[in-house]
Amino acid sequence: MDARRIIAALRDGGQPSREEISWFAKGLSDGYVSDAQAAAFAMAVLLKGLGEEGRVALTRAMRDSGRVLHWDLPGPAIDKHSTGGVGDCVSLVLAPMLAACGGYVPMISGRGLGHTGGTLDKMEAIPGLSTEVGEAAFRQITTEAGCAIVAASHDIAPADRRLYAIRDVTATVESLDLITASILSKKLAAGLDALVLDVKCGSGAFMKTAGDARALAQALVSTANAAGCATEALLTDMSQPLAPSLGNALEVVEAMKVLAGQTRGRLAELSIALGAGLLVQAGLSEDTAQGAEKLEKALTSGAAAERFGRMVALMGGPVQFVENWRRFLPEANVILEVTAARAGVVTAMVGEELGLAVVELGGGRKVGSDRIDPSVGLSDMVRIGQKVEKGQVLARVHGARVETAEAAVAQVRAAITLGDSAPQPVPLVLERITG
Incomplete structure (x- = not known):
């Protein structure tokens, strides 16, 4: 087979066979498909699509390009995945909640893509913590803490590992087929019994x-x-951002506030909504009402926070992180306020621009080799429908340097629209899709 012929067929609207897609996926993992060919393949898929059969074939081929895990645990192996948004730190809250309810969460996550933050980057804002663990450690952490949030090892869906990095720097992140194959190849390789997906829509989503x-x-x-x-x-x-903060350490702060029982809001609401259905699928609850009850108890009792702390310590982070998390997390050198130019009501936000402002501050990557500053980002974001007075704080910018922070202030102010009347409220959960 020839990568050029497969790419040309896709470019011209054709559909490669299952065998051709499997061959190409194997070439991604084995190296006989070049970076240029992988980028051309991604762009062709974005523009022309693979079709349902091709999408399933690519997902299975990328899953099977490496090792597929099998678990022998006292409870079901379950997981959650988000398609990406801004201020979305649900994984940090939900994984330990599920663990406290009897599930085991071997969560293989990714780094930031485009304007959205990555769960691994957020976890690594915790000093000493490493998400790059071997299989033996992955199994140990999952068994002992009930949850582990880790990077895909080199033998878990290696074809996706390579294509994932290429998508981020070639403007091909938004492809439905590539998103599906990327998400599920890792999740299915983790050997899950049940999965819930948080598929986001709106200005901050893909x-x-x-x-x-x-x-x-x-x-x-x-x-x-x-x-x-x-x-x-x-x-x-x-x-609008799910939590009122964007940026790696700042989002860990938001997750810890929920786990510590200090705040509720949309982050806690969505975590419970996602987890309640997953507990039913996994046989850990009779219905979503009972599932929500169990998750609430995991929060209020401190059991979820304890699970999170156990996971952090096993992954190299501070042993007393849950008790002293504010002391451990890095803080930015410069904090500037974004103030309202007029009185009014917050009517809209361009979430993508807010996410890109964090990238410009150094909290995300423009190219795969960029290093992330975990301390930078945005906090204290206003919410849609909120009334503000002239000069009131709309957000705070956390930056490493005054120049970059000032540029972010202008970008954030431009991304927030003030009007004269409140918009119609939009529910957080729009729809449940079961197949």
């Missing part, structure tokens, strides 16, 4: 409209269920 998000959710759910993993998806609103 999928801007409910229609596009629904199409992705249906593709994910049908592909995962066909592969034998009980899966459902929630369509959720991303017209």
